[in-house]
Amino acid sequence: MTSDNFLDLPPLLSARGTVTLPGSKSISNRVLLLAALSAGTTEVRDVLLSDDTERMLDGLRKLGVGVEQVESHVFRVTGCGGNFPNKEAELFLGNAGTAFRPLTAALALSGGHYTLSGVARMHERPIGDLVDALRALGANIDYLDNEGFPPLEIFPATLSDAARVSVRGDVSSQFLTALLMALPLLDREVTVEVAGELISKPYIEITLAMMKRFGVEVARDGWRSFTVAAGSRYVSPGTVYVEGDASSASYFLAAGAIGGGPLRIEGVGSESIQGDVRFADALALMGAQITMGPNWMEARGPESGKLKAIDLDCNHIPDAAMTLAVAALFAEGTTTLRNIASWRVKETDRIAAMATELRKVGATMEEGADYIRVTPPAHIRHAAIDTYDDHRMAMCFSLAAFGTEGMCINDPGCVAKTFPEYFSAFAGMTQAVPVIAIDGPSASGKGTVAQRVATALGMHYLDSGALYRLLGLAAQRRGVALDAEAQLAKLAGQIDIRFEGEDIWLDGVKVGDELRTEEAGSAASKVAALHQVRAALLAKQRAFRRAPGLVADGRDMASVVFPDSVLKIFLTASAEARAERRYKQLKEKGMSANIAALLQDIRARDERDTQRSAAPLQQAPGASLLDTTALNIEQAVAEVLARYRAKK
Numbered sequence: 001m002t003s004d005n006f007l008d009l010p011p012l013l014s015a016r017g018t019v020t021l022p023g024s025k026s027i028s029n030r031v032l033l034l035a036a037l038s039a040g041t042t043e044v045r046d047v048l049l050s051d052d053t054e055r056m057l058d059g060l061r062k063l064g065v066g067v068e069q070v071e072s073h074v075f076r077v078t079g080c081g082g083n084f085p086n087k088e089a090e091l092f093l094g095n096a097g098t099a100f101r102p103l104t105a106a107l108a109l110s111g112g113h114y115t116l117s118g119v120a121r122m123h124e125r126p127i128g129d130l131v132d133a134l135r136a137l138g139a140n141i142d143y144l145d146n147e148g149f150p151p152l153e154i155f156p157a158t159l160s161d162a163a164r165v166s167v168r169g170d171v172s173s174q175f176l177t178a179l180l181m182a183l184p185l186l187d188r189e190v191t192v193e194v195a196g197e198l199i200s201k202p203y204i205e206i207t208l209a210m211m212k213r214f215g216v217e218v219a220r221d222g223w224r225s226f227t228v229a230a231g232s233r234y235v236s237p238g239t240v241y242v243e244g245d246a247s248s249a250s251y252f253l254a255a256g257a258i259g260g261g262p263l264r265i266e267g268v269g270s271e272s273i274q275g276d277v278r279f280a281d282a283l284a285l286m287g288a289q290i291t292m293g294p295n296w297m298e299a300r301g302p303e304s305g306k307l308k309a310i311d312l313d314c315n316h317i318p319d320a321a322m323t324l325a326v327a328a329l330f331a332e333g334t335t336t337l338r339n340i341a342s343w344r345v346k347e348t349d350r351i352a353a354m355a356t357e358l359r360k361v362g363a364t365m366e367e368g369a370d371y372i373r374v375t376p377p378a379h380i381r382h383a384a385i386d387t388y389d390d391h392r393m394a395m396c397f398s399l400a401a402f403g404t405e406g407m408c409i410n411d412p413g414c415v416a417k418t419f420p421e422y423f424s425a426f427a428g429m430t431q432a433v434p435v436i437a438i439d440g441p442s443a444s445g446k447g448t449v450a451q452r453v454a455t456a457l458g459m460h461y462l463d464s465g466a467l468y469r470l471l472g473l474a475a476q477r478r479g480v481a482l483d484a485e486a487q488l489a490k491l492a493g494q495i496d497i498r499f500e501g502e503d504i505w506l507d508g509v510k511v512g513d514e515l516r517t518e519e520a521g522s523a524a525s526k527v528a529a530l531h532q533v534r535a536a537l538l539a540k541q542r543a544f545r546r547a548p549g550l551v552a553d554g555r556d557m558a559s560v561v562f563p564d565s566v567l568k569i570f571l572t573a574s575a576e577a578r579a580e581r582r583y584k585q586l587k588e589k590g591m592s593a594n595i596a597a598l599l600q601d602i603r604a605r606d607e608r609d610t611q612r613s614a615a616p617l618q619q620a621p622g623a624s625l626l627d628t629t630a631l632n633i634e635q636a637v638a639e640v641l642a643r644y645r646a647k648k
């Protein structure tokens with residue numbers, strides 16, 4: 001269920017299937033830049049198409065590099081042999097750290113005049129340590145706004161002949177990556193010394209592997225220093241295939257672990273050069289069953305049936321570790337993720353964001369400068385999750401929909417940064433709590449049939465008409481007019497409704513037969529025609545969707561409330577048959593009834609329910625018609641069950 005700025009994920013029951021991952025962002029952007037700096041033409045295949053790679057491609061085109069898209073994920077890059085054709089350019093790099101940092105270094109050593117800027121958050125992400133290292137090599141770089149942060153202006157410079165340069169490794173490993181990738185432009189031996197403890201080491205492994213693929217082998221002394229030899233030149237390897245994104249794999253592996261699996265990921269595996277594949281080890285520590293081959297991984301739920309908490313240093317998997325924080329909601333005990341200070345300077349302050357949003361779903365959170373501790377709640381609450389323009393926040397929290405109430409993700413479009421198709425891929429791999437929607441006109445028998453179908457299948461039952469009836473009743477009791485839209489919508493949010501078997505409670509008081517009178521039905525029909533009232537009752541209705549499934553009856557179950565229902569039935573009967581049924585129903589309850597008046601009332605209600613502008617009664621697209629005029633109750637129930645089985 002989507003709107004422009006939120007996505008309401010239904011409660012999820014299970015996860016299984018096979019997903020092919022989009023290309024890795026880290027590898028795509030490195031390879032595109034190295035191809036641009038090389039001599040020769042490179043065909044880069046399986047490139048990730050996303051905001052961040054678009055920023056890199058756009059930047060390279062502005063620098064005069066030949067970039068041609070030959071197929072949907074295939075680009076032909078005509079390298080400039082280390083000398084960008086355009087010596088003057090203004091680059092806008094969004095929030096793409098993997099474009100901003102490496103381009104800063106390459107352009108600082110390129111003898112041109114460039115400005116580099118990004119979105120507001122990019123201008124809050126530190127770059128001073130990289131600029132200091134480049135200045136030590138003679139680069140001429142100015143801060144255009146705040147000292148130590150983008151935007152930057154780069155001027156042609158007379159470079160120094162320094163043979164050693166130092167760069168901090170404990171803020172972002174991208175500073176070292178950027179320097180190393182740019183150093184072959186100097187055409188002399190330079191050694192980079194890493195100051196402080198280098199974080200996110202696996203990302204440096206990716207950098208070194210990609211540089212090697214383009215003909216530059218970096219000599220190293222462990223993680224302390226790296227030397228690029230004189231005469232190092234990038235040479236196109238011809239064709240490069242980009243691996244699937246290992247960080248993106250984490251969401252699906254976690255889904256397989258939480259939702260039972262087996263969930264298979266194709267595109268990364270045991271031979272991957274990406275450090276984030278080690279996320280699978282972390283998940284295995286939580287009890288998940290993991291298997292893998294060279295190019296695939298598969299996750300299943302733990303044999304014990306329940307994930308367990310872990311206490312883990314996550315320095316080697318900083319991005320994928322976010323997924324562990326949400327997976328911790330489904331684990332027994334308190335999970336602690338340590339050594340994650342770099343989260344604070346990513347797309348958002350991810351430690352603060354994660355703690356804030358996990359609290360919303362009921363978790364007990366503790367956060368420190370470089371760690372986070374998650375104690376899951378007994379019951380994961382439905383909440384509107386803010387995503388802070390951070391793709392990983394949105395993707396991680398999709399997993400929280402495995403709680404019993406589903407989850408609402410605000411601004412789901414932010415996943416475009418690295419995985420534009422994420423939510424449709426996720427929907428394809430997960431199975432929501434099933435809903436059978438039975439809509440139809442008054443007295444068609446939908447309530448009776450829905451209840452019996454629910455019993456036969458062991459599912460929950462929602463009589464949505466009762467909510468409108470209860471609101472009408474509450475309004476009449478409080479003297480609220482049945483056309484006072486705003487007041488009624490407010491009242492809808494305030495009333496306390498409880499269903500217990502056959503019994504219905506309104507504000508703590510059991511409601512009797514008065515709810516089933518034609519007066520109550522008529523009042524319900526009036527309040528149900530009001531848009532604000534319908535909106536106010538939407539969440540209350542969706543909250544009935546619980547494992548193992550729901551049978552819901554009403555007027556707009558299939559079209560509005562549960563549009564993803566597995567089976568949609570439009571159950572009807574002639575007005576005369578319905579008046580007859582209602583007559584018998586009322587008489588059986590010892591209530592007075594007049595068949596002519598009932599027929600007139602049913603026709604009036606049909607007219608109002610079908611003609612209103614708010615969610616009018618109609619056969620929804622995808623709903624199948626079931627006319628019960630000539631069927632008894634048992635036959636109608638059997639028909640619905642047969643249609644459900646045919647769907648499975």
Ligand SMILES: Nc1ncnc2c1ncn2[C@@H]1O[C@H](COP(=O)(O)OP(=O)(O)OP(=O)(O)O)[C@@H](O)[C@H]1O
Nearest residue numbers: 442443444445446447448465581585628631632633
């Ligand atoms: N196929 C059928 N044949 C005969 N009677 C039926 C059939 N289906 C339902 N009934 C009877 O019709 C009456 C009305 O049914 P029910 O209350 O289920 O309808 P409904 O569509 O839910 O009505 P409403 O939503 O307006 O309250 C009940 O007494 C029920 O037993």
Ligand SMILES: Nc1ccn([C@H]2C[C@H](O)[C@@H](COP(=O)(O)O)O2)c(=O)n1
Nearest residue numbers: 464465466468524525528554555556
């Ligand atoms: N999903 C629903 C359910 C009910 N209504 C309206 C229409 C009816 O006139 C009224 C009472 O419903 P009933 O108990 O007879 O099923 O409530 C609706 O608009 N949408």
